[in-house]
Amino acid sequence: MFESFSTRIQGALQSLRGEVRLTPDHIEAALREIRLALLEADVNFKVVSAFIDRVRDRAMDQAVLKSLSPAQQVTKVVRDELLALFGDAEGGLRKDAPTPRVILLLGLQGSGKTTTSGKLGKWLTRQGRHPLMVSTDVRRPAAIEQLAVLGTKADIRVYSPETMDPVARAAGALAEAKAKGFDTVIVDTAGRLHIDDDLMNELQAIKDAVRPTDLLYVADAMTGNDAIKSAGEFNRRIGVTGVVLTKLDGDARGGAALSVVSVVGVPIAFVGSGERLEDLELFHPDRIVSRLLGMGDVLSLIEKAEQAIDQNDAEELEERLRKNQFTLDDFRNQLKTLKRMGPLESVLGMIPGLGNMKQLAENKPDEKQMGRIEAIISSMTAGERRDHTVINGSRRKRIAKGSGTTVEDVNRLLKQFTEMRRVLQMIGQGARPAAAVKGMRQPAMPQGGFAMPGKKRKKGGPWGLIKTR
Numbered sequence: 001m002f003e004s005f006s007t008r009i010q011g012a013l014q015s016l017r018g019e020v021r022l023t024p025d026h027i028e029a030a031l032r033e034i035r036l037a038l039l040e041a042d043v044n045f046k047v048v049s050a051f052i053d054r055v056r057d058r059a060m061d062q063a064v065l066k067s068l069s070p071a072q073q074v075t076k077v078v079r080d081e082l083l084a085l086f087g088d089a090e091g092g093l094r095k096d097a098p099t100p101r102v103i104l105l106l107g108l109q110g111s112g113k114t115t116t117s118g119k120l121g122k123w124l125t126r127q128g129r130h131p132l133m134v135s136t137d138v139r140r141p142a143a144i145e146q147l148a149v150l151g152t153k154a155d156i157r158v159y160s161p162e163t164m165d166p167v168a169r170a171a172g173a174l175a176e177a178k179a180k181g182f183d184t185v186i187v188d189t190a191g192r193l194h195i196d197d198d199l200m201n202e203l204q205a206i207k208d209a210v211r212p213t214d215l216l217y218v219a220d221a222m223t224g225n226d227a228i229k230s231a232g233e234f235n236r237r238i239g240v241t242g243v244v245l246t247k248l249d250g251d252a253r254g255g256a257a258l259s260v261v262s263v264v265g266v267p268i269a270f271v272g273s274g275e276r277l278e279d280l281e282l283f284h285p286d287r288i289v290s291r292l293l294g295m296g297d298v299l300s301l302i303e304k305a306e307q308a309i310d311q312n313d314a315e316e317l318e319e320r321l322r323k324n325q326f327t328l329d330d331f332r333n334q335l336k337t338l339k340r341m342g343p344l345e346s347v348l349g350m351i352p353g354l355g356n357m358k359q360l361a362e363n364k365p366d367e368k369q370m371g372r373i374e375a376i377i378s379s380m381t382a383g384e385r386r387d388h389t390v391i392n393g394s395r396r397k398r399i400a401k402g403s404g405t406t407v408e409d410v411n412r413l414l415k416q417f418t419e420m421r422r423v424l425q426m427i428g429q430g431a432r433p434a435a436a437v438k439g440m441r442q443p444a445m446p447q448g449g450f451a452m453p454g455k456k457r458k459k460g461g462p463w464g465l466i467k468t469r
């Protein structure tokens with residue numbers, strides 16, 4: 001699911017990343033794409049408008065536009081606002097409930113109530129609970145049989161009285177649970193193709209008889225906005241505490257997930273992603289959003305980076321980049337920040353326009369290589385670190401000796417550094433990053449290490465340029 005939406009929204013955000021300085025025009029262009037992506041994914045148009053307005057408000061903020069990594073900041077705004085669409089809900093069942101807890105599953109016919117009953121039973125069993133299931137779908141004998149089969153498969157007791165009165169069946173199951181020590185009762189109900197009063201009255205009577213803690217509305221994600229409309233109606237007439245979104249494995253456009261909370265006002269509790277009993281997951285808004293943005297790890301890295309880099313440091317660094325005063329000291333400081341941020345991130349990715357974070361994550365220098373780079377820079381004098389051009393042959397020898405490396409290693413590091421500086425200078429002077437790195441063999445640093453233009457890349461990966469022993 002969500003695939004085309006993901007691709008589009010990622011494309012929009014990606015386009016921002018190519019810009020050194022974001023202008024309101026860039027943001028408007030990206031917002032247009034995101035709006036289309038949302039509408040195409042079948043997200044309710046009111047939700048889309050409100051969403052776009054909120055993102056615009058926050059993204060146009062001067063602090064964002066002027067930050068060291070505007071595109072990433074905008075990505076973060078989009079992420080935050082997508083998360084907000086899902087509310088604060090953690091997913092799952094309500095926190096407190098009497099024992100036995102009663103869970104009522106509601107929804108239109110074919111939405112997946114019976115299947116979800118079985119899945120939920122299985123899920124509860126994994127939580128160490130002892131559920132009892134009952135079907136109240138008396139109009140279709142096959143429905144009662146369907147639940148019985150699921151119960152056998154999942155090894156969950158199904159209460160099957162003689163009576164064909166839905167309310168009596170539900171009430172009987174609750175009494176049975178109390179008597180036999182089941183701690184949860186799952187009540188599967190009948191559905192209709194459309195909402196009708198008969199059904200609503202029946203559900204209300206069941207609700208009154210067994211007083212469920214959780215009233216889960218089961219919505220077929222494939223039916224998109226229709227499912228949401230009737231969710232609203234069920235909520236108004238019976239009361240719904242959570243939504244189970246089923247069939248997310250299909251080619252549902254997924255927009256339903258994004259609008260259900262805003263439109264119906266109840267959180268998503270679970271998502272179903274297949275026909276098997278195992279295919280039920282607790283709903284995690286952050287995971288869905290990460291999947292949408294296609295950058296699960298990367299986004300949390302942005303936060304880590306924000307914590308690791310002092311905003312003032314960042315501004316100072318940016319200023320020096322502009323004036324082409326980026327020194328080996330800065331280079332080393334970046335490495336230290338890199339270390340502080342943990343394994344996946346590189347602060348180089350936060351330098352405007354160079355941030356292909358995915359590549360960085362995949363091509364980070366390992367601990368040994370970083371240690372070596374640090375050792376070399378530490379063996380330089382303060383003067384050498386400020387102005388690398390004074391580092392002549394004899395100084396290189398001394399540095400190599402002091403850092404336990406070879407002159408070759410020192411040469412490589414200096415080459416990488418000067419190349420990086422050259423690119424940064426061009427960017428600082430307003431060149432588009434793509435153009436600035438064009439001369440380089442590899443599309444972006446440090447994907448290609450700081451490889452020299454026109455030269456063959458050395459073996460051992462991008463950071464393997466600094467040999468480890």
Ligand SMILES: Nc1nc2c(ncn2[C@@H]2O[C@H](COP(=O)(O)OP(=O)(O)O)[C@@H](O)[C@H]2O)c(=O)[nH]1
Nearest residue numbers: 109110111112113114115246247272273274275
């Ligand atoms: N692919 C897929 N199919 C599902 C899912 N949940 C339910 N189904 C299928 O949807 C159909 C209707 O499900 P059912 O539980 O009988 O719906 P009910 O009428 O609401 O009880 C069945 O064929 C199920 O196998 C799901 O998450 N993914």
Ligand SMILES: [Mg+2]
Nearest residue numbers: 113114137143
């Ligand atoms: Mg059913």
